[in-house]
Amino acid sequence: MKKLLINLFTAVMLLIVPLMNYGQAPPLGTTSSFAVFTAVGAFSNDGASIVTGDIGTNVGSFTGFPPGTVIGDIHVTDPVSVQAAIDVDVAYSALFATTCDVVLGTTLGNSQVLSPNVYCLGAASTLNGDLILDGGGDPDALFIIKIDGALATSTFSNVVLINSASNCNVFWQINGDFDLGESSVFRGTVIANGAITLLEGSSLLGRGLSRGGAIALHNNLVTKAMPPLAATITASGPTTFCEGESVILSGNVDGTWSNGET
Secondary structure, eight states, X not given: OHHHHHHHHHHHHHHHHXXXXXOOOOOXXXXXXXXXXXXXXXXXXXXXXXXXXXXXXXXXXXXXXXXXXXXXXXXXXXXXXXXXXXXXXXXXXXXXXXXXXXXXXXXXXXXXXXXXXXXXXXXOEEEESEEEEEOTTOTTOOEEEEESSOEEEOTTOEEEEETTOOGGGEEEEESSXXXXXXXXXXEEEEEEXXXXXXXXXXXEEEEEEESSOOEXXXXXXXXXXXXXXXXXXXXXXXXXXXXXXXXXXXXXXXXXXXXXXX
């Protein structure tokens, strides 16, 4: 009986371990509804920022709305923020445990093109100019970029998505602070281990989530939803779409719809 239990345990672990290490989107839980959130830290806004999605902090002061505008809910030390603090830690840990496919240098951008993969940078990093994420025609293409340190982007830097790449499927695990340079456009879900600062006039299309650091906005545009995108599809199996996408169905349509969040 003991040998049988050992064999059963081994078989279960062999099934679980690949799922833990294979590149896949992390579980976002409650944080899927947030555009910007910190588990521990002050949340401030300076100027006429517009945020689409929920915002908040679980532990810390909250100021700046108004003059900022939020199209969503504000959660400050309430049951939702308590759960979100747990969920952001789970999501960060899931990304941290993901096995690297490609190791990059600590300077990103300058028209660099990346294909779907799990990328690792071994120290604090910078992004200059354009970083292009090429989905290769696959709307489910997944990009995970893990940085073992802070990430700072230069002024007028951009994360550009091409060939069906979606900001819903781009994840940044940052073991430090995240600073988005002035007048820059950044795409994807940022899960940082430190503060998140969006400098003057920059835009974040995705999410900014922190395990433990202050959030500071300065006349920013932040949205967790993609801009509307028309899509004509032919699906022989389950097909997923990111929030904010428009879907056009034509022909004989027979199927079951479900509403979920990435």
